[in-house]
Every structure is written in C-alpha cells, then in structure tokens.
Amino acid sequence: MVNPASLLPASRSAVVAKAAVEVAPDRDTAATRLIYAYLGSATFWLLVGTLVGAYLGLKFATPDIDHIPWLSYGRLRPVHTNTVFWGWASLAMIALALYVVPKTSRRPLHSLPLAWVSLGLINAAVLVGDLLLMSGVNNGGQEYREYIWPVQGVFALGVILVTYNMIRTIVGRAIEEIYISNWYIMGGFLWTVALMVIAYVPFYQQTGISETVIQGFYMHMGVGMWFTPMVLGLTYYFLPKLLNKPIYSYSLGVLAFWTQMVFYSMIGAHHFIFAPTPWWLQTVAIIFSVGMIVTLAAGTGNFLMTMKGSFRTVARSYSLPFILVGVIAYFLFSLQGTFEAFRSLNRVWHFTNFTIAHSHLTMYGFVVFLIWGGIYGLVPRLTGREPSHFLAGVHFWFAFVGVAIYTIALMVGGTMQGMSWIAGDAFIDSVTMMAPFWLWRALGGGLMFLSHLIFAYNLWCMRPSPHERRRPLEAQEAMA
Amino acid sequence: MNFHRNHWLLLGTIFFGFIGLAFIIAILPAQWMQSNTAPLPQAKPLSDLEQRGLEVYIAEGCVACHTQQVRPLPMDSPWGRPAAAADYALLGPMDIWRPYSPAVLGSARTGPDLSNVGARQSSETWQYLHLYNPRSVVKDSIMPAYPWLFEPATGVEGDAPVMTVPEAYAPKGGKVVPTPQGQALVAYLLALRQIPIEGAGSMAKASTTKNSQAGGSTKSGPGDDASAKGATLYANNCASCHQANGQGLPGTFPPLAGNAVVLAEDPSEHIDTILHGAQGRTIDGTEYASPMPGFADQLDDDQVAAIINHERTSWGNDAPTVTAEDVAGRREAGGK
Numbered sequence: 001m002v003n004p005a006s007l008l009p010a011s012r013s014a015v016v017a018k019a020a021v022e023v024a025p026d027r028d029t030a031a032t033r034l035i036y037a038y039l040g041s042a043t044f045w046l047l048v049g050t051l052v053g054a055y056l057g058l059k060f061a062t063p064d065i066d067h068i069p070w071l072s073y074g075r076l077r078p079v080h081t082n083t084v085f086w087g088w089a090s091l092a093m094i095a096l097a098l099y100v101v102p103k104t105s106r107r108p109l110h111s112l113p114l115a116w117v118s119l120g121l122i123n124a125a126v127l128v129g130d131l132l133l134m135s136g137v138n139n140g141g142q143e144y145r146e147y148i149w150p151v152q153g154v155f156a157l158g159v160i161l162v163t164y165n166m167i168r169t170i171v172g173r174a175i176e177e178i179y180i181s182n183w184y185i186m187g188g189f190l191w192t193v194a195l196m197v198i199a200y201v202p203f204y205q206q207t208g209i210s211e212t213v214i215q216g217f218y219m220h221m222g223v224g225m226w227f228t229p230m231v232l233g234l235t236y237y238f239l240p241k242l243l244n245k246p247i248y249s250y251s252l253g254v255l256a257f258w259t260q261m262v263f264y265s266m267i268g269a270h271h272f273i274f275a276p277t278p279w280w281l282q283t284v285a286i287i288f289s290v291g292m293i294v295t296l297a298a299g300t301g302n303f304l305m306t307m308k309g310s311f312r313t314v315a316r317s318y319s320l321p322f323i324l325v326g327v328i329a330y331f332l333f334s335l336q337g338t339f340e341a342f343r344s345l346n347r348v349w350h351f352t353n354f355t356i357a358h359s360h361l362t363m364y365g366f367v368v369f370l371i372w373g374g375i376y377g378l379v380p381r382l383t384g385r386e387p388s389h390f391l392a393g394v395h396f397w398f399a400f401v402g403v404a405i406y407t408i409a410l411m412v413g414g415t416m417q418g419m420s421w422i423a424g425d426a427f428i429d430s431v432t433m434m435a436p437f438w439l440w441r442a443l444g445g446g447l448m449f450l451s452h453l454i455f456a457y458n459l460w461c462m463r464p465s466p467h468e469r470r471r472p473l474e475a476q477e478a479m480a
Numbered sequence: 481m482n483f484h485r486n487h488w489l490l491l492g493t494i495f496f497g498f499i500g501l502a503f504i505i506a507i508l509p510a511q512w513m514q515s516n517t518a519p520l521p522q523a524k525p526l527s528d529l530e531q532r533g534l535e536v537y538i539a540e541g542c543v544a545c546h547t548q549q550v551r552p553l554p555m556d557s558p559w560g561r562p563a564a565a566a567d568y569a570l571l572g573p574m575d576i577w578r579p580y581s582p583a584v585l586g587s588a589r590t591g592p593d594l595s596n597v598g599a600r601q602s603s604e605t606w607q608y609l610h611l612y613n614p615r616s617v618v619k620d621s622i623m624p625a626y627p628w629l630f631e632p633a634t635g636v637e638g639d640a641p642v643m644t645v646p647e648a649y650a651p652k653g654g655k656v657v658p659t660p661q662g663q664a665l666v667a668y669l670l671a672l673r674q675i676p677i678e679g680a681g682s683m684a685k686a687s688t689t690k691n692s693q694a695g696g697s698t699k700s701g702p703g704d705d706a707s708a709k710g711a712t713l714y715a716n717n718c719a720s721c722h723q724a725n726g727q728g729l730p731g732t733f734p735p736l737a738g739n740a741v742v743l744a745e746d747p748s749e750h751i752d753t754i755l756h757g758a759q760g761r762t763i764d765g766t767e768y769a770s771p772m773p774g775f776a777d778q779l780d781d782d783q784v785a786a787i788i789n790h791e792r793t794s795w796g797n798d799a800p801t802v803t804a805e806d807v808a809g810r811r812e813a814g815g816k
Contacts, residue, residue, distance in 0.1 A: 074541025136539035140582035202579035208568020210514035217506035274551035351589035426715030
C-alpha cells in the first residue's frame with residue numbers, strides 16, 4: 001500500500017493518510033465466509049436496488065423512456081424500496097450482527113448452518129418478491145408492505161431463524177453481562193419479528209381506514225424498530241472498538257434504549273396527519289415524536305462524547321468517517337422527522353418530495369453510512385485484506401456528495417411544491433416547477449450509484465482468501 | 481431484576497413490552513375503526529368491473545403517486561371535500577393473497593389526488609387517451625404511459641370504444657381499443673366520486689368553511705386576483721381536455737379559441753354548457769362525440785363566472801364577461 005502522505009510534503013498533503021489495519025485474520029474462517037456471503041448478497045441487492053432507483057429518478061425527466069410493463073414506474077418503485085430495505089440494508093446489518101453478537105458473548109455463533117439457511121431464505125424472498133412486483137403482483141399495501149404474505153413469510157422465517165440463532169448465542173454466553181450492543185440488536189430482531197406478524201395478520205385491517213392505522217404503524221416501525229436499533233447496536237460495538245476506548249456512558253445507552261422502545265412505538269400515526277384516522281391517535285404520535293428528541297440526544301451525545309478527543313483517529317481511519325456522518329445524520333434527520341410531524345409543517349411537506357428527501361437522509365445518510373462504517377471497520381480485520389484507502393475515500397465522498405445533492409434538491413423542491421399547493425396554483429405548475437430539481441436528483445442519485453460500484457469493488461478486494469485460511473494463528477487478534 | 485444479567489427478563493421485556501404497546505397504539509385502534517366505521521347511506525359497493533379496475537389500479541402501483549385522501553385543509557379543496565373514514569368503509573379484502581383492504585390513501589401526491597376524479601374528469605374518452613399516453617392530453621405530464629392496456633383497433637371490436645389517438649402519440653393505424661383491463665381501470669376511475677355529506681354533521685361544516693375560506697382568500701386580494709383565479713380554475717378543471725392554449729384536441733375535444741359559443745354576446749349557452757355539460761355538438765363542421773361533463777355540482781357561481789371570463793378574454797378571444805349573478809340565473813333555470 002502506497003501511503004500518499006509519504007509522497008508529498010506534509011504541508012501540501014491533499015488527503016490525510018489513512019492508518020493501515022494491523023493484519024490479524026480472525027481464526028474462525030467458517031464464520032468469516034458466512035459473514036462475507038451475507039455481505040456479498042447484500043451488496044448485490046444494493047447494486048440492483050439502487051440501479052432501479054437511479055432508473056426511476058430518470059423517469060421523472062423522460063417518462064417515455066420505455067413502455068415495458070415490468071419496468072413501469074408504479075411497479076418498479078416498490079422494487080427499489082423493498083430491495084434496498086430487505087435485500088441490502090437488512091442482510092448487511094445481519095452480517096455485522098453475526099460478528100458482534102458472538103464476539104461480545106465470547107463464544108462462537110450457535111449454529112453456522114442455520115445462519116446459511118436464513119441467508120438463503122432472505123435472498124429467495126427478495127428475488128421472488130421483486131419478480132412478483134414487476135409482474136404486477138403486490139400486496140395492495142403501501143411502503144415496505146408490498147410483498148404478498150407468502151413472500152414476506154419466507155423473509156420473516158429467515159429473520160426468525162437468525163433471531164433464534166442469536167438468542168441461543170446470547171443465552172450461552174461466556175460472560176456475565178449482556179453488552180449494550182446486544183440489547184439494541186436483539187431489540188431490532190424481536191421487534192421486527194413481532195411487527196411482521198402484526199402487519200400481515202388480517203383480522204383487524206379489513207376495511208380501508210383500519211388498514212391505514214396498521215400501515216402507519218408498520219411503515220414507521222419497519223424503519224424505526226429494525227434499522228435504527230440494529231445500526232445503533234452495531235455502532236455501540238464498532239465505535240469504541242475502532243477508537244480503542246470505552247463508550248462514553250453505558251447508562252446513557254440504556255436510557256436511549258428504553259425510550260426508543262416506548263416512544264418510537266407510539267409515533268407511527270404521524271404518517272397520516274390530517275387523514276381520517278382518529279385525531280387522538282395523530283396527536284399522540286406528534287407528542288411522542290417530540291419525546292424522541294430525548295432518545296436522539298442521548299444516543300448521539302453518547303457517540304460524539306466517545307469520539308471527543310479522538311478526531312485525529314477518525315480522520316486517519318477510512319471506516320470512522322462513515323460512522324461520524326451516520327451519527328450526525330441520525331440526530332439531524334430524525335429531528336427533521338419530528339418537525340415533519342408538526343401539523344403546521346406537515347401541511348407544507350406532506351405528500352411532497354420533501355418526504356422522499358427525508359427517507360433518503362435517514363435510511364441512507366444515517367443507516368447505510370453506519371453500515372459502511374461497520375463493514376470497513378470489520379472486514380479487513382476478518383480477512384486480513386484491505387481495500388485501497390484511496391478508493392474507500394472515493395466511495396465516501398461520492399456517496400456523501402451524491403446524497404447531499406439528491407436531498408437538498410428534493411428538500412428545496414418539495415418545500416416549493418407545498419407552497420405552490422397552498423398558494424392555490426394549478427396542480428400541473430407544481431409538476432413543471434419540479435423539473436430542474438428532478439434533474440439534480442438524478443445527478444445526485446447517479447453519484448450515489450457510482451459510489452456503490454466502487455464499494456462493491458472494495459468489498460471484492462477485501463474478500464477472504466483461501467491462502468489466508470491455512471495460515472497459523474497470529475499472536476493477537478486486533479478485534480478480540 | 482437485572483436486565484444486564486438476566487437474559488430472559490431482558491428479551492421478554494423487549495418482546496412482550498413492544499407487543500403490548502402495539503396493541504395500544506395500532507391493533508386495538510384498528511379493530512375499533514373497523515367495527516365502528518359504517519359506509520355512507522348512499523354509498524354503493526364497486527361493481528364487478530370496477531372491482532377488477534381497482535385490482536389493475538393496485539397491480540400497476542398507481543398508489544405510488546396518487547393519493548385518495550383529501551385533507552381538511554383549504555389547500556386540498558381542489559380535490560373535493562375532506563375525506564371521512566366512512567369513504568373507505570366499503571373497501572375490503574382483495575383475495576387470499578391480499579386478505580386486507582388495499583391501501584389507497586397514498587403517501588405522495590406526485591400526481592393529482594383521485595378521490596373525486598370520476599366527477600372531475602368524467603369523460604371516458606379523456607381517461608382512455610390519458611392512459612394510452614398522458615402527454616397526448618396533458619403536455620407537461622410525467623405520468624407513465626400504459627399502452628399495454630390497449631390493443632390496435634381491428635374494426636371488429638364489438639362494444640369496446642375505439643379511440644383516435646392524437647397523431648404524435650398514435651400507433652400504426654392511429655386507433656386503439658382498450659383491453660378488458662383498460663376498460664375495468666377506467667370504470668374504476670370513473671366510479672371514484674365523493675358522496676356529498678352536506679348537512680351530515682361536523683364534517684359537512686368543515687367542508688363549507690373550507691370552501692368559503694378558499695374562495696375568500698382569493699376574493700379579498702387585489703383586482704388581478706380574479707383573472708388569476710380564473711386561469712387556475714381553468715387549468716385545474718378544463719385544460720386537460722381543452723388544453724392550456726384553448727386549442728382543444730383536433731377531432732376529440734373542441735377548441736375554445738374562436739369558438740362561437742364562447743364568443744357569443746349572450747353567455748347563456750356558454751354558462752349552460754359548463755353547468756350541465758354537452759354531447760354530440762358540431763362545432764366548425766366537426767362533430768364531437770365524446771360527452772363533456774357538467775360542473776354544476778363541483779363549482780360555485782363565482783368559480784364558473786371566473787372560468788367563463790378567463791375563456792372569454794384569453795387566446796385572442798374578446799367577448800363580454802359575466803358575473804356570478806348571471807351564472808346563478810342560469811343555474812335557477814335548470815338543466816335541459
């Protein structure tokens with residue numbers, strides 16, 4: 001590895017030299033292969049899902065680009081969202097959890113074969129689900145509930161088996177206390193299992209408006225009780241580990257955990273402010289949306305206080321910048337969600353492209369950046385192979401600038417859409433007015449997709465090698 | 481009692497605590513809504529054809545861009561009266577694969593709200609042309625085209641309506657007929673009509689207050705506002721057929737620029753046409769077969785007058801304008 005700083009005088013250095021990872025491959029190569037298979041599958045779905053997303057963005061500028069039913073906007077949109085949700089982000093989080101839970105329990109995973117079964121089930125569900133969506137078979141539901149129940153059932157079975165695997169691992173731990181990461185991770189698994197059952201049991205959602213009550217709950221918990229606790233739990237492991245210092249406050253993490261569970265559960269109805277769902281339900285959701293500020297401040301504060309004094313280490317790492325962005329995005333854009341719930345602001349932003357910006361700021365800026373931080377933090381230490389530091393940096397900046405362009409364009413455009421409706425302009429004016437913003441969105445989305453190609457290449461560079469597998473144990477594990 | 485050491489206590493609290501909260505905030509409210517929401521007395525369930533249309537609507541993912549959810553806000557008044565829970569009471573499970581009500585409320589308004597589209601755009605011809613290619617009738621639309629809901633016309637279609645597609649978008653032969661799926665979808669769209677609930681309690685009051693607020697805010701402004709309002713109302717209600725430039729679509733929707741009825745000294749026929757619609761008129765030697773809907777139920781006298789005055793003073797038209805009282809007079813006189 002060429003160190004860029006060694007070629008240039010320090011005063012002229014354009015980039016901060018990144019610290020190389022001490023190569024100390026993990027002894028458990030079977031587990032490494034499992035984790036890498038999860039990450040490989042996840043990255044495949046990332047490329048598929050965001051290619052679809054980029055194509056959808058293009059359709060706003062050129063609606064007649066194709067006339068193929070399988071590629072029409074209405075059918076492809078859920079393909080984009082479900083693929084990046086269930087295929088990419090879910091599998092990538094599970095991959096990291098498959099490392100963190102055994103590691104913090106000081107024992108191997110309960111069952112590797114069972115984890116392979118889960119991987120197969122989840123991959124099959126996303127593949128079949130996407131093909132069905134494109135052929136026009138969907139659940140009739142809204143966001144993230146578009147797969148029909150036999151498909152989501154297969155996905156849920158995969159998650160249930162991982163959950164069981166994790167529980168057995170934690171129950172058989174060789175250490176007295178359950179580390180805070182595992183609180184969050186098990187929260188994510190158990191809440192999601194419960195959530196998928198609640199969302200797909202039909203008895204209390206047979207008429208239009210009762211279905212809406214469940215949909216608001218589900219679409220919010222799908223994000224907030226799965227992705228949020230999972231990546232927070234992973235960060236409670238990776239951040240202190242990568243900084244080589246303890247987490248700032250363990251109790252703050254516990255406080256944030258319980259408030260997450262109680263407050264977040266109550267706020268699903270804020271997706272249907274001003275809908276004919278019960279007014280009290282909407283008001284409760286708004287109040288607890290404000291309550292979430294406690295959780296946000298506790299969580300983000302804890303991470304930032306842990307980083308305090310170590311920003312030099314952050315700058316010299318290629319994984320920690322992803323985590324820094326993820327942590328800040330967690331605070332800022334969850335807070336944005338609180339503001340969007342206020343009735344006065346909701347009337348401007350609801351139904352507009354502002355909400356699309358919000359979902360990308362949270363799912364991408366927060367969740368996906370933390371996942372990337374975890375992957376770059378973990379995989380080189382597992383396989384003993386690093387990606388090019390330069391390309392990891394290119395990945396970071398393309399993704400960061402891409403999502404910034406994407407979301408700023410849609411936040412500005414979305415606000416103008418809302419103002420146009422309030423001013424009583426003709427509806428079509430709010431469509432033509434958006435044209436330049438949709439072009440910026442397509443540009444930002446293109447950059448994001450490019451960064452994913454680079455990430456996929458970086459992951460390939462970090463693959464476990466058969467050679468390394470036979471190597472004797474190194475003296476000390478970097479991640480022990 | 482130690483969450484840090486007792487894993488069953490921790491995992492049990494996490495799992496059952498969440499399920500308990502879910503009952504409070506989701507399952508029981510949903511159950512309550514389900515058993516306490518009756519449809520409006522005049523509401524009719526969808527016919528078999530319309531139900532099949534709803535299935536096409538769901539399969540094509542129309543809900544990705546279209547809401548069916550009018551909020552009790554002045555800004556939503558172009559889409560109809562505020563939605564009530566009762567409006568969705570007749571929506572039921574679709575089939576064994578979808579044993580719940582379809583989610584039609586939507587979350588994004590990339591396209592117009594469709595709660596009342598059957599009343600707002602009741603022309604079957606317009607709906608078909610618009611589905612075949614939205615840009616054939618709305619130049620700036622970004623909606624996808626749905627040519628797979630149509631087949632080329634062969635001349636032996638039976639009952640299916642034959643559509644003459646504007647040249648720029650036409651397939652070979654120029655004429656298409658909707659497939660059974662296309663017909664079902666349009667039947668469903670035309671069935672999307674809000675049932676008035678005036679006098680049915682608080683909701684109706686909210687509806688009238690909202691309307692007067694919306695009208696009031698535009699009326700109270702400076703003089704330019706009246707024409708701006710006419711232009712907006714025209715864009716929202718008329719332009720999709722008669723086009724923003726008043727030229728119509730040759731052979732399908734008549735032009736208003738230079739139109740004899742629009743230029744007539746006596747506005748009676750102009751007012752009547754907007755209030756009660758028209759069908760089968762011959763204008764400048766062309767017979768227009770597709771019917772125009774009446775707007776008496778959707779627009780008040782003020783709004784009709786604003787539209788008429790916009791039409792009478794735009795695109796080179798220069799004819800005497802009308803007042804809301806003129807419209808009220810024709811409304812009294814009733815339909816033909």
